[in-house]
Amino acid sequence: MRALILAGAATALLGACASTTDMTSDEFVFPEGLKIMEGGYPYVGGPCRLLGETFATSELLDDSADLLGCPRNAMQDPRVRAAGRVVGEYEGVVLVSVPKRPAQ
Template structure:
């Protein structure tokens, strides 16, 4: 059995410390204060933030609906929305505007 010297062990630990840990994706959303299609709607426009920047499109609205909303499928069919992510308890849909 090979024994590691303290100096060798320190150099191994030092190498591990240099490798950055992967960053976790942002888990917060900034949502519009009113419903997406009407004031009472549960779905809201997701505004630009670190969490949404990869899903924004100039030809679509990014809409966040609560993941436990009963009629998610109906929303997607009615709006033509395509699910692009799930963040912080919301399903994000890209809804075409053109």
């Protein structure tokens, strides 16, 4: 019985390590020069992040548009490409200007 419990515990630990490694290896790390305001753009769970004002983004911000930062590989997704227009790049992050919708 004790061997069975130890085997189960070892399996659980190995499974936890494997899932943690898989999860972190696929995550994109945004550079420190960008101010992340919110995540999951242009759709819930999406790869892009709403950016705030920093030295790197100050000239690209506009009152009529949001500025997104997207990992370069996210631009392959048609939903991301359709969100707005590319206005620059910063340390591997594609900067996308997305027009704000008028209040209704």
